[in-house]
Amino acid sequence: MRFLNFPFLVYENILKHLEPSELLLFSFCSLKTRALVSKMRHASTYTIFILDKPEKMSYGFVEKPEKEQILLSWTWKKIAMESENLDNWTQLKLKDVHLDCRVTFHGKLNIPTLLCRCEDVPTRKRFATALHSHMCEVFHVKPEMQFKLSLDYMNELPDTNTVRDVTFLKSSVNSTVADEFFEKFHVTRALFSKRCVPDRLLKDSYKFLEIKNLFVSWSSWLDISLLLKVKCENLVVQCSTLHKKDMIDFLNNWLEGNNTRLKAVSVFRSVANDAHLIMDNFNLEAWDPKVDKIKYDEPVRDYCEGLFCFMCDINKYMLRSGILRRKSDGTRALVRATYEQLHFLVLKN
Incomplete structure (x- = not known):
């Protein structure tokens, strides 16, 4: 590969103009190309x-949910290699995994796709695991994985x-x-269940x-018995069937000293016109937004982000607000x- 004979500054300048997916393919070529990519910032x-x-499986960078940047996809539909031009195939060696594959590119997105021969599940799992290990070593990504999947294909996970x-x-x-x-997998931060x-x-x-942290888009199945068993720190549910009495029971449960881990709960499209009736059941202290500022944890x-953006204009949307104080430890919650919404937030001061 003549490219590797260039002075360091030359190929460094070339590499920094490549897309991440192109750098990934380049890092597959040899140990030296892998080292070159690893030296980059x-x-x-x-x-x-x-x-x-x-x-089919895809792998990519993700900084914020639903905004992933796909680096590579691979598919393992059964392919008769004998009917293909073998010159178009290569053997990808990654750790202890060798895959016969052909690289194609997905239309306008220009995402590389590895077209692999039909392999057994253990081989595919080892490849996915080896790919992530490669990314950690070469691209210095954080080691903790994230998944976005239909559980129909759970056995394919690395x-x-x-x-x-x-x-x-x-x-x-x-x-x-699901259980x-x-x-099998200890989820350390958040579960997001989409509407579908x-x-x-x-x-x-x-x-x-x-x-x-639980974020559930469609939660018609969530009743008060389940809500009172939640042990999370942050819970956001949409399209629930929780009603006035449920929300009163939930707030009373917190006041009684239960669920001390809880930091925030938001229920959308549920309480309808019952907001005043819910708030009338409690002795609320006045809330001063300048003193007790709203601040949610990073996962929330x-x-x-889209759900809470409208809450910036408090005067326009707020019907009632106030602060609950738990007698057992003095903790306050806004x-x-x-x-159609109720927002509960434990205050930090």
Whole structure:
């Protein structure tokens, strides 16, 4: 490869103009190209595995949810190599995994796709694991993985014990499989369940209640009995069927000293016109926005940026607000009610 004979400053200048996906392919070429890419400055970020279709996986950078930058995809549909021109195929060597594949590019997005021969599941899992290890060593990405998947394809996931964030997509399985997922993978930060996820996936699952941050787009199955069992720090639910009495019971449960981990809860499209009736049940202290400022944890800001942006204009949207004080430890929580919404936030001072 004549490129490697150039002076260091020459190929350094060339490499810095390549796209991340191009750098990744270049790093596959040899140990020397891998070392060259590794010497570059790379922004420290997280990566994500996406499994939303059968026989296909994608991998990319992710700084904020739903804004991932795909670096590479690979598919393992059965291919008869004998009918193809073998000159178009290569053997990709990554750690202890050797894959016969052909590189194609996805249309306008120009995303490289590895067209692989049909391999067994263990080989595909080892490849995904080796790819992430390669990214950690060469691109200096953070080691904790993130997943975005349909649980129909859970068996294809790389080998790991911990996952930072996971996004559930539409699937045909039930809560038993969901609990198997939570048994196998310890989710350290957040679970995001998209609107397309069917009720049966989380309705009868109890493992997910212990995840630190829960963001559920469609939660018609979430009743007060489940809500009182939640052990998370932050919970945001949309399209729920929780009613006035449920929200009163929830706030009383917190006042009684339960769920001391809780930091914030937001319920959308639920309480309808009952905001005043809910607030009338409590002795609320006046809230001064200049003294007690609203500040959510990073996961809430990441996943709910669009939902909370309108709350900046308090005077326009707020119906009632006030501060609850828990007698057992003096902890204070801000409760805000708008049309069809209730927002609960434990204050930090």
